[in-house]
Amino acid sequence: MKTIIVKDLMVPLDEYATVDEDANLFEAVSALERAQEHFDSKKYRHRAVLVISKTGVVKGKISQLDAIRALEPKYSEFSSKGAAHMGFSKKFILSMMDGYDLWNKPMNDLCKKAMDIKARDVMYAPEEGEYVEQSATLDQAIHQLVIGRHQSLLVTGKKAIVGILRLTDVFTAVFQAMKECNIDAGGKAG
Numbered sequence: 001m002k003t004i005i006v007k008d009l010m011v012p013l014d015e016y017a018t019v020d021e022d023a024n025l026f027e028a029v030s031a032l033e034r035a036q037e038h039f040d041s042k043k044y045r046h047r048a049v050l051v052i053s054k055t056g057v058v059k060g061k062i063s064q065l066d067a068i069r070a071l072e073p074k075y076s077e078f079s080s081k082g083a084a085h086m087g088f089s090k091k092f093i094l095s096m097m098d099g100y101d102l103w104n105k106p107m108n109d110l111c112k113k114a115m116d117i118k119a120r121d122v123m124y125a126p127e128e129g130e131y132v133e134q135s136a137t138l139d140q141a142i143h144q145l146v147i148g149r150h151q152s153l154l155v156t157g158k159k160a161i162v163g164i165l166r167l168t169d170v171f172t173a174v175f176q177a178m179k180e181c182n183i184d185a186g187g188k189a190g
Contacts, residue, residue: 004138009173010155010163013058017049021059021120025070028062028119048152050164051123058154058161060123070122071113131156132165138173141165 017035019028028049035046048063129148132141134157144153145167155163 004173005134006132006136006138006141006153006155006165007134007157007163009138009141009169010134010165011046011169012163013050013161016164017046018052018058019049019062019119021051021053021118021123023051023119025062025067025114025117025119025122029067029114032064047166048164049119050161051119059120060125061152061154062119062123063151066122066124070117126154130154131161133157134162138170142170142174145170 015035017031019031023031028051032046032049035049048061048066050058051060051062053059129144130150130153132144132153132155134155141153144150151167153165154161155165
């Protein structure tokens with residue numbers, strides 16, 4: 001089987017949803033919606049928007065969860081890690097809604113805030129382990145995704161971000177490789 005490199009699987013930057021760092025949250029979500037409408041239906045839909053600086057550099061990304069979290073500002077009082085991952089029960093997590101008075105306003109009021117929230121204020125700035133070179137092997141990228149528990153990696157080439165490698169595309173490639181092994185129903189390679 002041939003060696004797969006990151007460049008073979010990445011979504012090029014010009015095919016991904018992007019917004020200027022000064023865009024508001026509504027514009028970011030609209031960019032995501034447009035990208036989903038124009039993306040190849042045989043592939044997985046985008047789940048994030050890349051935030052671009054005035055100089056054209058990717059500064060961060062806004063996931064679907066980031067966008068929803070931004071509509072309730074009180075979430076900023078919590079750790080960036082999910083409460084369920086800290087061992088809290090579902091009952092405790094639900095009690096936090098009352099205790100912190102979360103989502104106490106009608107959705108229409110919260111959604112109006114989307115016009116005032118700037119992309120740069122809600123974006124997630126990727127850390128060092130969330131970048132992968134376009135010439136890296138799929139094995140290297142899988143290792144980074146698994147160890148870092150990432151949904152995607154920003155792909156670099158010549159010191160610039162040239163695309164994004166999504167976990168969904170990596171999973172598809174791994175599954176395809178399994179199918180190519182001609183494994184029969186009994187679990188033996190043929």
